Amino acid sequence: xxxxxxxxxxxxxxxxxxxxxxxxxxxxxxxxxxxxxxxxxxxxxxxxxxxxxxxxxxxxxxxxxxxxxxxxxxxxxxxxxxxxxxxxxxxxxxxxxxxxxxxxxxxxxxxxxxxxxxxxxxxxxxxxxxxxxxxxxxxxxxxxxxxxxxxxxxxxxxxxxxxxxxxxxxxxxxxxxxxxxxxxxxxxxxxxxxxxxxxxxxxxxxxxxxxxxxxxxxxxxxxxxxxxxxxxxxxxxxxxxxxxxxxxxxxxxxxxxxxxxxxxxxxxxxxxxxxxxxxxxxxxxxxxxxxxxxxxxxxxxxxxxxxxxxxxxxxxxxxxxxxxxxxxxxxxxxxxxxxxxxxxxxxxxxxxxxxxxxxxxxxxxxxxxxxxxxxxxxxxxxxxxxxxxxxxxxxxxxxxxxxxxxxxxxx
Amino acid sequence: xxxxxxxxxxxxxxxxxxxxxxxxxxxxxxxxxxxxxxxxxxxxxxxxxxxxxxxxxxxxxxxxxxxxxxxxxxxxxxxxxxxxxxxxxxxxxxxxxxxxxxxxxxxxxxxxxxxxxxxxxxxxxxxxxxxxxxxxxxxxxxxxxxxxxxxxxxxxxxxxxxxxxxxxxxxxxxxxxxxxxxxxxxxxxxxxxxxxxxxxxxxxxxxxxxxxxxxxxxxxxxx
Numbered sequence: 001x002x003x004x005x006x007x008x009x010x011x012x013x014x015x016x017x018x019x020x021x022x023x024x025x026x027x028x029x030x031x032x033x034x035x036x037x038x039x040x041x042x043x044x045x046x047x048x049x050x051x052x053x054x055x056x057x058x059x060x061x062x063x064x065x066x067x068x069x070x071x072x073x074x075x076x077x078x079x080x081x082x083x084x085x086x087x088x089x090x091x092x093x094x095x096x097x098x099x100x101x102x103x104x105x106x107x108x109x110x111x112x113x114x115x116x117x118x119x120x121x122x123x124x125x126x127x128x129x130x131x132x133x134x135x136x137x138x139x140x141x142x143x144x145x146x147x148x149x150x151x152x153x154x155x156x157x158x159x160x161x162x163x164x165x166x167x168x169x170x171x172x173x174x175x176x177x178x179x180x181x182x183x184x185x186x187x188x189x190x191x192x193x194x195x196x197x198x199x200x201x202x203x204x205x206x207x208x209x210x211x212x213x214x215x216x217x218x219x220x221x222x223x224x225x226x227x228x229x230x231x232x233x234x235x236x237x238x239x240x241x242x243x244x245x246x247x248x249x250x251x252x253x254x255x256x257x258x259x260x261x262x263x264x265x266x267x268x269x270x271x272x273x274x275x276x277x278x279x280x281x282x283x284x285x286x287x288x289x290x291x292x293x294x295x296x297x298x299x300x301x302x303x304x305x306x307x308x309x310x311x312x313x314x315x316x317x318x319x320x321x322x323x324x325x326x327x328x329x330x331x332x333x334x335x336x337x338x339x340x341x342x343x344x345x346x347x348x349x350x351x352x353x354x355x356x357x358x359x360x361x362x363x364x365x366x367x368x369x370x371x372x373x374x375x376x377x378x379x380x381x382x383x384x385x386x387x388x389x390x391x392x393x394x395x396x397x398x399x400x401x402x403x404x405x406x407x408x409x410x411x
Numbered sequence: 412x413x414x415x416x417x418x419x420x421x422x423x424x425x426x427x428x429x430x431x432x433x434x435x436x437x438x439x440x441x442x443x444x445x446x447x448x449x450x451x452x453x454x455x456x457x458x459x460x461x462x463x464x465x466x467x468x469x470x471x472x473x474x475x476x477x478x479x480x481x482x483x484x485x486x487x488x489x490x491x492x493x494x495x496x497x498x499x500x501x502x503x504x505x506x507x508x509x510x511x512x513x514x515x516x517x518x519x520x521x522x523x524x525x526x527x528x529x530x531x532x533x534x535x536x537x538x539x540x541x542x543x544x545x546x547x548x549x550x551x552x553x554x555x556x557x558x559x560x561x562x563x564x565x566x567x568x569x570x571x572x573x574x575x576x577x578x579x580x581x582x583x584x585x586x587x588x589x590x591x592x593x594x595x596x597x598x599x600x601x602x603x604x605x606x607x608x609x610x611x612x613x614x615x616x617x618x619x620x621x622x623x624x625x626x627x628x629x630x631x632x633x634x
Contacts, residue, residue, distance in 0.1 A: 072507050080432070081482035081510055271526070279505040310552035310586045345548065345588025349555075358587045404587075 009063035012140055016091050017133060018057040019140075033095060040099050044106035046117050050129045057136060058212055061220060070235060071278025120187035124180040131176030132209055138169040139213035170210075177206040242277055246270060265304045272297055288321050288355060289314045292348055295329040299344070303336035306343040313350035315411065321355060323389035324409045330381040331359035331405040339363025339403065355409045362402040368395045382407070424449045425540045428467055430460040430486060431475040431502070436525065440473065443529035448536060456480045461489045464497060470540040474519060476503035476510050487517040500539045502527075508553045516617055521545025543606045544613040551585035554616060574612060581608045 008027030010019030021039060025032040042049025075081045110116040117125065181202035185195055249270040256262045276293075289311045296307035315321060328346065335344045341363030348357045383393040386407050397403030425448045429437050432455045441450050451467045454460035457480030464472055464486070472490075474483045483501060490497050499519040503511065511522050520539045523532065524547065535545040546554070558574050574582070577598075584594045591609075595602045 069507070071505060072510070075477045075482075075505075079479055079481060080477035082484055082513070275504065279507050308548060308588060310548045310588075312552050312555045312586065343588075347548070347552070347583075347587040349583070349586075360588050 008060055010057070010060050010140075011063040016096060018053070018136060019063070020053055020056045020060060023060055023063065024056070036095075036099055037102070040103040041106060044103050044110055045115075046110070047122070047125045047129070050125065054129060054132060058216065061216075062140060069277075069279045120183055124183040124187075127176045127180035127183065128206070131173040131178075131180060131206070134169050134173035134176065135210045136213050138166050138173070139217075141166070173210065174206075177210065178203075181206065238277060242274060245273065261304055265300065268306060269297065269301055272300070287314045287316055288325065288348065288350060291317055291322070291325040292328060292346065292357070295325055296332065296346060299329065299332040299336055303333065305336045305341070307332060307346060308343060309346045309348070311348045311350075315350045315355060318411075320389045320391065320409050320411075323385055324355060324357060324391060324407055327382045327386045327393065327407050328357045328359055330378075330385070331357075331407065334378055334382070334405075335359060335361040335363065335403065339365070341402065350411070353411060355411055357407045358404060359407070360402065360404040365397045365399050365401045365403050367399060368397055425471055425536055426451045426467065426469040427536060428452045428454065428460075428464050428469045428472045430454045430463075430472060430478065430483070432456060432477075432479055433475075436475075440532075444533055444536070447533050457482075457485045457489070460486045464490050465493055468494060468497065470498065471536050472497060472499045473536070474499045474501050474514065476501055476507075476514055477505060482510070483514045483519070484517040487514060487519060491518050498539050498542070500535060500545060508556070511550060512553055512557060512616070515550070515613070518617065520613065521547075522550045523547050524549065542610075544609045546582070546585050546609055546612075548586050548588050551582045554612060555579070555582050555586060557616075574615065578608050578612050578615075581605055582612060585609075 008023045010023040011026065012019050014022040014032075016022075016036070021035045022032055024030070025035045028035075039049045039053055042052060072081070107116070111119075111122070116122060181199060184202065185198050188198075190198065249266050252266050253263050256266070292311065293309050296309045299305065300307050317325070328348075332344055332346065335341065339361040341361035343362070345360045346357065347360075348355070350356075378395070382405065383395070386393045386409065389409065391407060391409035394406040394408075395403065396406070427444075427448045427450050429440050429450055430453070431437050431440075434455070437453050437455075441453075444450075448471075451469055452463040454463040455478075457478055460472075460474075460478065472486075474486060476483045478486065483499075487499055490499075499514075501511070501514040501519040501522045502525050503522070504525050505511075515522060520542075521535060521544055523535055523545060527535070527547075538545050555574075580598060581594055584597060589597065591602050591605045594605050598605075
């Protein structure tokens with residue numbers, strides 16, 4: 001149904017720190033709290049969890065808001081609809097406190113029994129992790145504000161100056177990193193020169209590590225800009241094509257103004273096309289819903305009836321489902337041709353085991369047991385087609401009461 | 412507090428406010444239904460809509476989903492803070508599931524698309540005015556979609572988070588294009604019972620704060 005993204009991302013709105021646990025939990029389908037507990041336990045044992053967390057923090061990109069259909073994006077920009085920014089979920093203080101205490105307790109247990117790291121290493125590690133965490137945290141938050149301000153100097157300093165806490169956070173982080181280096185250096189007996197090298201090396205490493213999120217983001221933004229360009233081009237082409245077809249439709253409507261049925265059909269087709277582009281999901285016929293709506297549009301265009309399609313769930317097309325779509329199309333054509341109804345309701349439902357399509361009209365109806373020879377299409381192209389593919393077709397109709405054809409296919 | 416002057420005509424004309432930013436659509440609606448309901452005010456963005464609705468206190472507000480100033484949801488929120496009893500029927504040209512469910516969850520009692528015929532619109536207005544819900548086939552589809560699927564058992568925290576078997580059947584029939592009367596015949600229940608089921612689905616939709624509903628909306632957006 002939904003394609004899980006191949007990469008897991010960090011949803012900042014659900015994050016306590018960097019959103020690593022929230023992102024992983026979302027990706028793996030596990031409970032966030034359990035995952036957080038695992039990290040806390042790992043962190044208490046020789047800081048393994050801390051290192052792992054920081055690595056994942058770097059590797060996993062921030063979750064970006066999904067791209068809406070063009071009509072929705074435009075409506076959001078012009079204030080026609082509330083912009084669906086994910087609301088920040090507040091940190092659950094109880095759970096956070098419990099996990100913190102668990103971590104401290106375990107750390108004490110491990111350290112007190114001598115299984116842990118030597119004291120200085122532990123202190124340096126904690127300080128360094130805290131420093132990096134603070135700086136990266138600011139990097140995440142600063143860049144969410146960045147999007148809105150990009151004029152002149154502000155473009156460069158805006159994100160940093162946006163809030164004094166950002167600077168405060170970064171300074172505090174750097175101080176913590178410096179302290180970590182100091183702890184390492186002071187804990188060892190070294191000559192003057194060696195000590196100097198240690199300090200310099202440590203400082204460079206700390207600065208590089210601190211700057212990594214920004215470097216990675218610039219790379220990400222380059223890729224994104226390329227993608228945006230492609231998308232913008234595709235949309236411009238599409239818009240040109242649509243405007244063209246709207247002009248055609250308007251011209252046709254003027255010419256055939258006397259034929260109200262034709263005008264309605266033209267308007268309806270154009271509406272569907274525009275609606276699909278503005279608010280729908282573009283794509284080829286690779287899923288059941290896409291294929292059904294294409295089939296419905298065909299029947300509408302060919303037979304001048306309305307086809308109302310409602311779907312619940314979706315699935316990738318398989319040969320069986322393709323047969324289901326073809327049979328559904330035949331059922332729509334059949335209803336359009338013989339029932340005399342002006343509207344055909346099509347409902348498709350896909351769950352784990354079964355895909356069903358209901359094609360219903362309120363037209364003249366017929367006696368399913370006495371199908372005229374000229375309507376053998378019903379038997380051959382609908383019932384037998386579905387049965388050959390392993391499904392079944394159930395026809396419900398009686399003269400004067402419309403008809404409903406139910407098509408089912410095991411998945 | 413309702414000072415609605417119910418004229419003693421054969422069928423009291425419902426007092427309606429039309430909120431839409433397209434003047435062409437407003438005049439179209441007025442032309443189509445103006446002789447059968449009383450269009451007491453029109454508005455074209457969120458502030459004027461809130462002012463007009465609070466001034467007129469109509470039976471039904473026809474509310475566009477997309478509206479300058481924050482969308483139909485914003486009108487619902489601001490009006491319901493002051494007058495929680497005003498009833499809204501949402502209309503739109505967009506089929507964006509999360510926007511449609513958004514206005515329903517914000518308190519609208521129904522949703523129809525703008526291509527609806529005048530007669531159907533009159534019927535829908537009547538239904539909403541009488542406190543019932545109006546589910547178009549498409550809305551029924553959205554709701555089934557939102558409530559179905561892979562529900563992790565842990566995320567179901569109350570009865571609000573699931574639909575009963577009967578409610579599901581009713582919604583499915585609505586989605587298949589059945590009118591209430593036809594549903595009643597199909598399920599051997601009264602029309603009133605069908606209305607009760609639909610209203611209860613509406614209530615669940617508005618009250619349930621199920622994780623699944625928001626999750627569903629985000630998934631939709633990411634497709």
